[in-house]
Amino acid sequence: MVEIRTVNNTYSKSAIDLILNIQQKEFNVPISIEDQPDLMQIEEFYAASGGNFWGAFINDELVGTIALVKFDNAAAIRKMFVKKEFRGKEHNIAQKLLEILISYCHENGIEEVYLGTVAILRAALRFYERNHFTIIEKEKLPTKFPLMNSDNVFCFLNLKS
Template sequence: MIKRIDITNPKLAMEVLNVQIPSYKVEAALIDSDEIPPLKDTVDTLQQCGENFFGYYINEELSGVISIKIENSVMDIHRLFVHPLHFRKGIAKMLLDFIQTNKKGFETIIVSTGSKNLPAIKFYQKNGFSKIKEIKVTEHLSLTLFNKKI
């Protein structure tokens, strides 16, 4: 089941963090860099981020999360992650489909991921996203940006 998460609630923000950290640790290993901003998040930074969060629950346990902002007809996916115990169950796709179906007021979706995160790159391409460009963040870290017209 997918439902909105009130990220300003400290208990819910902690639940998100408890899924986010293990998930992004997997990405950090894939891209060989722990300089991923979500690994540095705290309950406070999540509560202040201004993103809209939606969670996928299995038996009332938060298993995956997507967060977005919509501005100027563009939906920006800030986070999309699944707890490693629930990888390969289609949760990321269900969350992506949910926001595309249930949110209004946008014509384009944008998202970025680590350029060495091949599973995420394949996921976005498989779901209709086109690679826009790559941005070098540091000597060892680059991001790949994608968009999708709706």
């Protein structure tokens, strides 16, 4: 059974292992831990600004993550990753993580959600499109959006309606 809970700095090593393995080994994205210092300071980077970081656990193993960086009445989704063996409809982990994040946004007055990803993550893009995200040009991102150098596709979801 999947349990979704808030993740703090205690889980930094587990989150780093999960995320870097997917980025580097599975998708060959040229990114390192040095490019992602937020993973070593989860509480300071996410929670302190009004965002959050959630983990999906099965038998106490971290198998998925999603994070939210808040700025103004908007936020950015970061670190949406699910371990390969736990992807898909059987476990529905990505959907559960996204629903927790969206619910958090509604409860905290966040009206717009943005994200950046990499074009080679086609399944992720299809997932976001199924969840009503629209692909937008980089120039349409808010000035405070936390850009990652590797991102080359950007999406937007309006929660006002």
